[in-house]
Amino acid sequence: MKKVLVLGGTRFFGKRLVEQLINANYDVTIATRGLTKDDFGEKVKRIVFNRDNPNSMEQLAQQSWDVVYDNICYSPNEAKEIVNVLKGKVGRFVFTSTLAVYEECKNVIEDRFNPYTYPIQYGNREDYTYAEGKKLAEAILFQQADFPVVAVRFPVVIGENDYTERLLFHVKKIWNHQELVIKNLENEMTFITEEEAGEFLNWLSTNDVTGPINACSNDVITFNELIQICEEELGIKANIVDQGEKENQSPYDTYSHTYLSNQLAKDLGFKFSNVKDEIKKLIHSYQKNLVKK
Template structure:
């Protein structure tokens, strides 16, 4: 298949492109031309301005793609600018668990229905992140009902290549001896590995189903379990203080995403505990090397 990827030069986007290439697809990555990649001659490249519909029509609008994988659709205007400018057979949008207003363990897809959400044409700055992602999904499914489209809802994505450093924050503060102010140490949180997120998106690109779908590694973990592991491995005790640095995941209550829909369609997620401790080991080595 001819696949166009927007947002394929870093984090799970790179894993998506690698997976598509390994499956034998003809991949084009569309970027602003500012980020380098290591794909060599394995991909074609197009420089675009994502929010400029004229730019989109003059570049990707000249071609037909079997699938478009869009990792950078943040709002309804993003969706409209893109889908009004190109022709494709299938559109896979990376969405977020943030679309769910009442997150809890095993949150299912039917707990946010984009077809009934009040659609507002908006830019990324108009609302908080959760609402602009809801608007992106609402625009997709309400305005383009004939398009074979999927919204892939992901929890926190983590990995060695996680530029947000949200999980690394806890490891770094423990090793550096910095006090932390944490308000949810016992909450159970769901994650997905960045490599698996990319593989899942590539798998979705090859399927025929439409609508929202959750992706989540099997199982959850608490910050206490994470901190206990780091303390055990480093022999350094975490310091807690109301005056300390605010935790990256502060305010997050226990939650994970129900993956029955993906499982029933044939995708098998790995268990969280098979890789997260190895990731923490790498974070520990990274923090020690930075001292």
């Protein structure tokens, strides 16, 4: 039975990952700050730890692990600490990274950002942007770890448990006939659902792929297509403008200049879904909650 450690696993796609691992009959331990309750019961073991406390981190090194998933590393200092703590203790390390490591590019493939040669700097999360923190974390993991590493570069993740509520933001604006600011309706995006993100991460526990890998659903969607889907499913015409108050600006504007190629993952055998169908289901779920209110 594989022993698996998940750093962060109580919400969103991390929770979906743990569910997949449990269903695969792995010996699963989740390590969190203990702030978010989970409903896994006796199906998992638990470690309460604090990444800012080296003594607390040492708990992770009391055992050896076949696979470690790190969903909550955002800085080079955090990456350096985990590399030191788990030295000689890990068969395989899966790091949750992001499409944000790439510069603006369409249908971007993995070699557009090379963490093996990226210059290393050290610092805490507050010292860097989200994108730069992830770049530097990747660089440290690939250049300094003594265990095999794979970095999963996700695009925008959507789902009912999305605590960022970015897709819900659009649904609410349209539902309430409010102005929605989108600078360019032709900008394109890729997505992945929380369920598929969990499935993909679990899939990585069954093979020996290493290095960076993109993971996204098959559809590339323009802003215009996304809004059209919302309009069709809600039965309401959106009020779209290209300039307006910041509070009405789409939170997807930041991510709509780059979209991923998932060809490498597909070549390795993973079958992705078509996300447009999933977006429609999600909009209906949001709509039911809005009607109740």
